[in-house]
Amino acid sequence: MAKKLMKGNEAIGEAAICAGALNYFAYPITPQSEVAEYLCWRLPEVGGTFVQAESEVAVGNMLFGAAASGKRVFTTSSSPGISLMQEAISYIAGAQLPVVFVNIMRGGPGLGGILPAQSDYFQAVKAGGHGDYHLIVLAPSSVQEAVDLMILAFDLADKYRNPVMLIGDGMIGQMMEAVEFPEEHRKPNDPTGSDWALTGAKNRKARITKSLFLDPVMLEENSFLLAEKYKTIKKNEIRFEKYKVTDKNRILIMAYGTMARICQTAIDELEQEGISVGLFRPVSLYPFPEQDIFTESTRKNIEKVLVVEMSVGQMIEDIERCLKGQREIDFYGRTGGIVPTPNEVKDKVRQMLGIKK
Amino acid sequence: MANAATFRYPSFSKRIVALVGGFGSGKTEVSVNLAKYLAHANSEPVTLVDLDLVNPYFRTREAIAEMEALGVRVVAPQGGQYYADLPILLPEIKGLLETHEGMLILDVGGDAQGCRALGSLSGEFPPGQYEMLMILNSRRPQTADVAGSIATMNRIAGSSRLPFTGLVSNTHMIDETDAAILLEGYDLARAVSGESGLPLFFVSAKRAVLNTMDTSVFACAILPLTRSMLKPWERKEETSGS
Incomplete structure (x- = not known):
């Protein structure tokens, strides 16, 4: 088609x-x-x-x-x-x-x-x-x-x-x-053969x-x-996607939905500057990819984890739960209908690594 | 291969051009680019009216700064109403239809529902002095064939109470558009033109795609487009608007 x-x-x-x-x-x-x-x-x-x-x-x-x-x-x-x-x-x-x-x-x-x-x-x-x-x-x-x-x-x-x-x-x-x-x-x-649906109780016991x-x-x-x-x-039913996640990453970004696409643009542009950043995007938010987030975030070169959301910080609480204190977690969020730009994400990453533009 | 210099760009003998189409026809991109081109090519003033009363995002009003820098006057709800999802019809539009300097372009949003706004203004359009153009995109489900396109046009003409005077072929798939898709849309637009008796005014398409093909296949004018309605991840090297 x-x-x-x-x-x-x-x-x-x-x-x-x-x-x-x-x-x-x-x-x-x-x-x-x-x-x-x-x-x-x-x-x-x-x-x-x-x-x-x-x-x-x-x-x-x-x-x-x-x-x-x-x-x-x-x-x-x-x-x-x-x-x-x-x-x-x-x-x-x-x-x-x-x-x-x-x-x-x-x-x-x-x-x-x-x-x-x-x-x-x-x-x-x-x-x-x-x-x-x-x-x-x-x-x-x-x-x-x-x-x-x-x-x-x-x-x-x-x-x-x-x-x-x-x-x-x-x-x-x-x-x-x-x-x-x-x-x-x-x-x-x-639903005729279903053992729970309400299909009419003719010739069988009524279901509630x-x-x-x-x-x-x-x-x-x-x-x-x-x-x-x-x-x-x-x-x-755990589902997720990774973008440019490698052992070279110094920062791993956690974002979901369209926010993740904005982070991908930021990651591509940071790569041009020689800063290696990966993205972990949970697709199933429940069940949450707890074990995979822990594994990917604790790769040896990852210094910090950055959570980016169009909120003042909600998914970050689940990320904190997954990381069990193994990595420092930072947050960037805009809300009220304001969508973070790739540049804002890049600035945040540079600031976390102490890199001047 | 033909290049941009050989394009015949759209030109109008009428002073009012209403660009109308369903969701995804691309009427906002066409309106913004046409206004920019006319402001640049002609030494006369251009006013662009945002009559998109049904779309809450990706509206002409988002390109105001860019347009005004090019000398195009944009008429759209301001202040708190800028973000409203209410059908706000500015009173000055009626006045502009009666009298304005240069070209007046109206970006009319969202299929038959959106065109009701135009219906309330239909009596103000000076007879014989305007173009009412249907923007066709063959990759949109409701205008994918001749019958669907004609049915959509009839619905719009019914609610706007203004008859169409011409067609624009703007078949596109945003960043997945290629020359084959442009040609497919051009064929549909010519078939709709044959069926409806309305002239095909111009083909509009991304400049980058036009550059890859022999544009002499298009027997009408061409409007090359540069996208203004960008998604957040496509906005590179710029800071947040707020």
Whole structure:
């Protein structure tokens, strides 16, 4: 199939269709409204359904109900909208339902602004709702990767019966890039043979999908079951990418999403100056590539680790946890919709190494 | 091989040019580059109006400093409204349509929804004194063929209440554009021209790509482009805007 030029938001919508996910519930919010604009004409073409809910709270509960039927369901929103869904996300995780959430992040807290940010890291990775649960969290850095990870997100959600969240800063949703989609669309999954989906109790015992367990023994059992599942996810689903990581690196940069691409430009330009810097980009933010981050950061010539985020510092706490004090960690971040430039990253690296420009 | 010196650049007998197209057609790059070229080539003033009411990022207003340095006046929301995702229609645009010095270029964003703004101004366009040009990109899903392009144009003309007077072939894939893609888009634009009866005003393309090919294959004017709407990792050797 010839490559097409698509806005990230449109491509995310088309990727869901490729994954056989034809049930979409959403409420518009900048900078991700183009997903709904695209799917409102595209889904009917392929026999799908888009319900524009009255609020993001309603979206969350529609997802719970629709996911219980065993069909692939998803929503897209941006920071404040995702906050409104947190209660339902906790219920969905508790009831072990496969749902895909997309958060095209904007600046916060509160209504914040409409420009790109990465300040919902904690909310996504540490689980923004109540209770002992986790989402699988994936962070693309290009429109093509958003397409690929969106399709993967549905597979992981089904495999683990767990909500998956794709997070991208506003740039992922708004920028145009050339993309390619798989030739074959997946057929919508058939939940007939499922041992958990609510498919009608004719000729079988009725099933109950719930997150309410008043008996503490059963609630603890459910939480232990989830905890076991997260252990398996940590074992199987770690994803990351390295850029110019070698034994010559004096600094290793940690960044995810489009921030990593800005750091790549900085790394290329620093290389011209004879300063060797590598990049480690976590793709799965949960599970976090803990062991690989430790291994790569403790290469013999690495003096310091630099974490760069479009926030005042969130992923850095996980990096600190991984490095167990083995390397000095520094931070550079801009927020509120201001995106660090390659030059700012270069200046920070030079300053860390005591190099005058 | 033809070089840039042999290009016939676009020229206009009308004083108002509205550049219209869907998401990703590249109308902002075309508008910015056309304004810069006309300001440079003609000794007359050029005013560029940012009428992109639907895109929150990558808008003409981001190139204001660059444009003003070249003598192009940019009309776009300022101050707190600069960042707004609200459909802000500046009152001075109506006045500019009635009377302005030199060329007036309007960058009209975002498909049929975006063109509603133009609809509210349609009565102000002096009859017969403007061009309304559709920017075509064959690599965009909705304008990938003749039928899709005509349907998109009909939707836009319906909401803008202004008929198109011509076409621009701006087929591109940003940094993955090559000569073959330009030719594919040119073929589509000629087919759309044949079907709609509208003239193809010009082909626009990255200068670097034009330099790799024999441009005499294009029977119309050519506008070479230098990209202004850069992604953060493409902005080398510059400091943050804030």
